[in-house]
Amino acid sequence: MSSPNTAPRRRTALLAPLALALACVFALPSTASAADRISGKPFATRSEVYAPHAMAATSHPLTTQIALDVMKAGGSAVDAAIAANAALGLMEPTGSGVGGDLFAIVWDPKTKKLYGYNGSGRSPKSLTLAEFQKRGLKEIPPTGPLPVTVPGAVDGWFALHERFGRKPIADDLAPAIRYAREGHPVHEVIAYYWNASVPKLSKWPGFKEQFTIDGRAPRVGEMWRNPNLANTLEQIAKGGRDAFYKGDIARTIDAYFKANGGFLSYEDLASHHGEWVEPVSSNYRGYDLWELPPNGQGIAALQILNILEAYDLKSYGFGSVEHVHLFTEAKKLAFADRARWYADPAFEKSSPVARLISKEYAAQRRKLISMDKALLEVQPATPKQLDQGDTIYMTVADADGMMVSLIQSNYRGMGSGMAAPGLGFIFQDRGEQFVLKEGHPNSFAPGKRPFHTIIPAFVTRQGKPWLSFGVMGGAMQPQGHAQILMNLIDFGMNLQEAGDAPRIQHDGSTDPAGQAEAMSDGGEVDLETGYPYETIRELMRRGHSVRSALGPYGGYQAIMVNPNGGYVGASESRKDGQAAGY
Structure with a gap:
């Protein structure tokens, strides 16, 4: 998800770096109260969750309970993930829904393999x-009909279900349908983002009628019903994926866009297909982090960790200037390649993934880092150097050992604002990530998948499942993946503490979508409250522009295999969610 306050290059909306740094002198860490907990863990806002049989961690307490109910009734982790995802589209429309895309990584205990699914849709x-x-456009607008691409989520549900489901998909969708008809109370963080979205999106046809109460967003604790979405999900439950892509729903979508200056058509929907892909990995200090290859940005996390592996982060310590400086510089290097090389492989066939995530390439790029001075400009790798080769995140694990890492999104908050009459969902604006320049790997073309920010992650150790996790939130996602692994492996945190510890976000790298100029000033380092003032001052001395920002630090969910049996769960303290098991 890209929430309303995580738009690219948020340079002018925040206070001056020096004023913010001085304010941090007097600010207590947001996690300071956790130090009073009897566990003594300085960053954990609550305990890890342990369960002997199954676990679910989602960004909404009710969807976590839905996932557990499905598994108790005999469903697999994939059944539970589909059920929870469908319900999140109802309960957290600020980050998900059937109008968006889906990516997943599944650990199958029968074959002892990971399976990746790319459920991203293509341009009209x-x-x-x-x-x-x-039209004289230099960039694709963030809302309205032009950034809309084919929604891939429903196709993703059925692809995952065909391979790994155990219950009828109608059973998986039944909880969401019931809540859509009977209603559910809106949670706190979701209400905040919903309220922020209404003024921006109400001008688009169908949004105000279907996603407001008398023109306003639902308030915290207020009951929300969406009978239109219930009808849509019922059609899908009865008619399968084709009910969405080839039936009356598709015909309604086609007519809606024709009437409102759009281009998404029946043919686009009818020809859609996601695909199974091989996850790619790199080893970090004995742990294999798995990501999906482009058109997503997952391999940026692998690039960051490959660069950092040569440094003794444990001895530097969490929150040290070396920790923040080295992470920021590694991120700049990875994101320079992200802007140049990450694109739809069906169009950019020369994308050098194997070389980008290699240890040799990391060693080459690491030479550009100085311990004493921040990089102001970073160029991507050249072909010669490479010729060797708001979103929701949720995770579910069942009693048989199947684990699902799933992420799904409308892209920018509630998406494009386009909501076809009677369907109860909003179309994504993922097409905003295309570049309107000929020759760029991510240049707009008909039937092409845009650069994607949403990425699920998985970690194995010695060929066995260890961790299913993700950190939602635009460009924060690969940065968050790397930080979680650093917190667990380098800094010895537990699963909950690793997510609650204050985060780093570097902003200002060259953008794959061409929405900002190339980085020439080093960008900005956003530090969540809790970093020492001494670290902030020393970062500034080394040439970093340090600031604080409200909210762009992502949303984390995780399930770890308990070596003593069962699972360990953790959930994001910055969101409304819950980890629970049985």
């Missing part, structure tokens, strides 16, 4: 780069 076939140029 009738929309061309020339059309944007004719």
Whole structure:
């Protein structure tokens, strides 16, 4: 998810770096109260969750309970993930829904393998780069009909279910349908983002009628019902994926976009297909982190950790200037490649993934880092150097050992604002991530998948499952993946503490979507409350622009295999969610 306050290059909306740094002198860490807990863990806001049979961690307490109910009734972890994801589209429309895309990594205990699924949709076939140029556009707008791409989530549900489901998919969708008809109370963080979205999206046809109460967002604790979505999910439950992509729903979508200046068509929906892909990995101090290859940004986390592996972060310590400085510099290097090389492999066939995530390439890039001075400009790798080769996140694990790492999104908060009449969902605006420049790997083309920010993650150790996790939130996601692994492996935190510890976000790298100029000033380092003042001052001395920001630090959920049996769960303290098991 890209929430309303995580837009690219948020340079002018925040206080001056020096004023913020001085304010941090007097600020207690946001996790300070955790130090009074009897566990003594300085960053854990609550305990890890332990369960002997199954576990679910989602960004909404009710969807966590839905996932557990499905598994108690005999469903697999995939059944539970589908049920929870469908319910999140109802309960957390600020970050998810059937109008968006889906990615997943599944550990199958029978084959003892990881399976990756890329459920991203393509651009309308009738929309061309020339059309944007004719309109005088330099960038694709974030809302309205132009950034809409084919929704891939429903197809993703059925692909996952066909391979790993045990219950009828109608059973998986039944809880969401019931809550959509009977209603559910809106939670705190979701209400905040919903309220922020309404003024921006109410001008688009169908949004105000279907996603407001008398023109306003639902308030905290207020009951929300969505009978239109219930009807849509019932059609999908009865008619399968084709009810969405080839039936009356598709015809309603086609008519809606034709009537409102859009390009998404029946043909685009009918021809959609996601695909199973091989996850890729790199080893970090004995742990294999697995990500999905582009068109997503997951391999940026692998690049960051490959660069950092040469440094003794444990001896530097969490919150030290070396910790923050080295992470920031590694992120800059990875994101320079992200802007240049990450794109739809069906169009950018020369994308050098194997070389980008290699240890040799990391050693080459590491030479650009100085311990005493921040990088102001970073160029991506050249072909010669490479010729060797708001979102929701949730995770579920069942009693048989199947584990699912799943992420799903409308892209920017509640998406495009386009909501076809009677369907009860909003279309994603993922097409905003295309570049309106010929020759760029991520240049707009008909039937092409855009660069994607949403990435699930998985970690194995010695070929066995260890951790299923993710950190939602735009460009924060690979940064968050790397930080969670550093917290667990380098700094010895437990699963909950690793997510609660204050985070780093570097902003200002060159953007894959071309929405900002190339980085020339080193960008900005956002530090969540809790970093020592001495670290902030020393970062500034080394040339970093340090600031604080409200909210762009992501949302984390995780399930770890308990070596004593069962699972350990953790959930994001910055969101409304819950980890629970049985």
